[in-house]
Amino acid sequence: MENKTVIVIGAVNTDICGRPNAAPNMRDSNPGIISLTAGGVGRNIAHNLCLMGLKVKFIAAIGDDIYGDGLYRSCAELGMDMSLSRKIIGGHSSSYLYVTDEKGDMLIGVADTEISDLITPEYLAAHLDEINSADAVCIDGNLSAETVLWIAENVTTPLYADPVSVTKAERIKPALKRLCGFKPNALEAMSMTGAVTPEDAAERLAEAGVKRVFVTVGEQGVIAAEGTQRITAPCAATRIVNTTGCGDAATAAIIYAGVCGMSLEQSARAAMLAAAQTAECEKTVNPKLNIKKEV
Numbered sequence: 019m020e021n022k023t024v025i026v027i028g029a030v031n032t033d034i035c036g037r038p039n040a041a042p043n044m045r046d047s048n049p050g051i052i053s054l055t056a057g058g059v060g061r062n063i064a065h066n067l068c069l070m071g072l073k074v075k076f077i078a079a080i081g082d083d084i085y086g087d088g089l090y091r092s093c094a095e096l097g098m099d100m101s102l103s104r105k106i107i108g109g110h111s112s113s114y115l116y117v118t119d120e121k122g123d124m125l126i127g128v129a130d131t132e133i134s135d136l137i138t139p140e141y142l143a144a145h146l147d148e149i150n151s152a153d154a155v156c157i158d159g160n161l162s163a164e165t166v167l168w169i170a171e172n173v174t175t176p177l178y179a180d181p182v183s184v185t186k187a188e189r190i191k192p193a194l195k196r197l198c199g200f201k202p203n204a205l206e207a208m209s210m211t212g213a214v215t216p217e218d219a220a221e222r223l224a225e226a227g228v229k230r231v232f233v234t235v236g237e238q239g240v241i242a243a244e245g246t247q248r249i250t251a252p253c254a255a256t257r258i259v260n261t262t263g264c265g266d267a268a269t270a271a272i273i274y275a276g277v278c279g280m281s282l283e284q285s286a287r288a289a290m291l292a293a294a295q296t297a298e299c300e301k302t303v304n305p306k307l308n309i310k311k312e313v
Contacts, residue, residue: 022277023073025102025149027142027169028060028158028180029134030078030093031112032085033302035262040120050120056092057114057302058131059158059182062263066270066292068097069307072277075099075152077145079136081109102145109133112160122260122300129183134160139168150174153277156269157193159186167192176276180269184209195227199276201269201289207233216241220248230282232272232289234265242286251286254294263302267292271309 033055038048064076076098080086082105089111094100112134116127142149142165149155155175157166159182169177170193178199181187187206194200200223202210207219211226216233223231224243231243239252271292275285291309298304 021073022153023075023151024064024067024154024156024273024277025075025077025152025175026060026064026067026156026158027077027137027161028063028156029058029112029131029160029182030056030061030076030080030089031058031114031129031131032089033057034113034115036115036117037122037260038117038120042117042119042125053300055301056089057263058112059160059180059266060156061089061093062266062303063156063158063180063270063273064093064098065096065303066267066307067273069303069305070270070274070309072274073099075102075148077102077104077137077142079104079106079109079112079133081106081111081133083109083111085113086111102148104136104141106133106136109136116262118260118262122258122262124262129160131160135162135165137161137165139165142168143172146172154178154198154273156180156273157190158182159189161189163189163192166190169193170196178269178273178276180266181206181210194223197228199230199232199272199285200228201232201234201265201272203234203265204236207231217248230272230276230285232268232286234268234289234293240268240286240289242282244282247282249283249286251283251290254290256294256297258297260300260302261297264293264296266302267296267304267307274309
C-alpha cells in the first residue's frame with residue numbers, strides 16, 4: 019500500500035472547539051475546555067489516509083496569515099505532499115468553530131471556508147497530468163460547484179467524495195455519475211435526493227450512478243449500496259469521547275478499501291471501524307488509528 023497514492027482536494031482549516039464541563043446552558047457562558055487544532059474535512063481525510071499507510075498529496079488553498087503558516091507546516095509534518103497546494107498572498111485561511119455538549123456530541127458548527135473557492139478549474143488544469151496519475155482522488159464539498167463539475171469532466175482517476183454538510187452536499191451532484199465511493203450521512207443523502215428514509219436515499223444515489231454508496235445512520239451504522247446489492251453494517255463497539263471527525267475517518271477508510279480492492283461489505287466494515295476508533299479520541303483524528311488488522 020505504500021506505493022499507492024491518493025490526491026485529496028478540499029479544505030484545511032483551524033478547528034476551534036468548545037466543550038462544556040456539564041450540560042450546556044444555552045445563551046449563557048459555560049465553564050469548559052476550548053481547543054485549537056488543525057482540521058478541515060479534506061485535511062482530516064488526508065491525515066487518516068496517511069495513518070493508513072498511503073502516499074497522500076493534498077491540494078488546498080491556504081492563506082499567508084498566522085493560521086495558514088501553522089496549517090501548512092502541520093500537514094507537511096504529518097507526511098502529506100503539499101507541493102500542489104495553493105498559497106494565497108494576503109489570503110484569510112479557513113477556520114471552523116464548533117461547540118459540543120458535555121458528552122462530545124456536536125451542537126453547532128460555523129464554517130469559514132470561502133478560501134477553498136480559489137481551488138479553481140484553471141488552477142487544477144495546470145496539474146491535471148499529476149492528478150490523473152494517482153490511484154484515487156477524493157474531493158470534499160468545500161469546493162465550488164464549478165470546480166466539482168470540472169473535476170468530474172476531466173479527472174479520469176477513481177473519484178471519491180465527502181459532502182461535508184447538507185448545504186454543501188448540493189455541490190457534489192454534478193459528480194455523482196463519476197463517483198466510485200460517496201459517504202453522506204442520512205440528512206445529507208435525504209436532502210440531496212428528496213428521499214424520506216436513508217434506505218431510499220441510498221437507493222436513489224445508486225440509481226444516479228454512484229458506484230458505491232455509504233449512507234451513515236448514526237448509532238445504527240451504515241447503509242451501503244452497489245448495483246443491486248444492499249447491506250447494513252453496524253457500528254463497532256466503542257466508548258464515545260468526541261464524534262467530530264468520525265465521518266472523515268469513515269471516508270478515508272472507504273477510499274483505502276477501494277484502493278485495496280475490498281468488497282462492499284469489507285469497505286462498510288472498515289468505515290465503521292475507523293469511525294469507532296476516532297470517536298474514542300478527543301481529537302478529530304485519532305493518531306493511533308489502525309484498521310488494517312481488523313478488516
